[in-house]
Amino acid sequence: MDVLYFAWVRERIGLPKERVETGAATVSELVEELSAREERYAAAFADISALRVALDQELSDFDAPLAGVREVAFFPPMTGG
């Protein structure tokens, strides 16, 4: 699947988008997998209460299953308007 990062999550991890092969069943499992990779991921995902997640461009939550999902995006709370 494609994993996208926005705002300070993108800056902390150091890239906007990457292809991830994963067996993670939920978003939380994917976060654990990414955090275990490198310190920059662990730093970005240190406090998931400060993060939001979208699955296939729809807001979702960290318990949501990943089956069939093609695009996951992580970002801080939105500041539009």
Next chain:
Amino acid sequence: MRIAVQEQPFDLGAESDVFAAAATGMGAVVTFTGVVRDVDGGLEAMEIEHYPGMTESAIRKIAEDARDRWSLGDVLVIHRYGRLAPGERIMMVATAAPHRKDAFEAAEFLMDYLKSRAPFWKKEITRAGEGWVAARCEDEDALKRW
């Protein structure tokens, strides 16, 4: 209903005119414009990042929700991204309705939801450095009244 997510500036007067002229039979047209504000006097620019694809669909859904809740003739949302200078217009919302209460309330609803549910992120660039604008609890709380 028109949703535009764009980098270039928009012409507030022209957009308002076209919107109002097309709103035949509507007794009320409300427009709101958001402007880059230099709070502490040191702001050089505001950089707005967004999530192409999701931004348009999220705004469309918010506008459709507004149309379901209020009696509206039409809705317009324009939101910019990229680098903006203080005083530049970030976005505008326009609503047309038979009566003003619907037009005002729907415009406020759109603004509240655009703030916290449309995937935009603002970064302030000041003389002292740069930093992401944090979401405010009040903005999240504002959704509860709807």
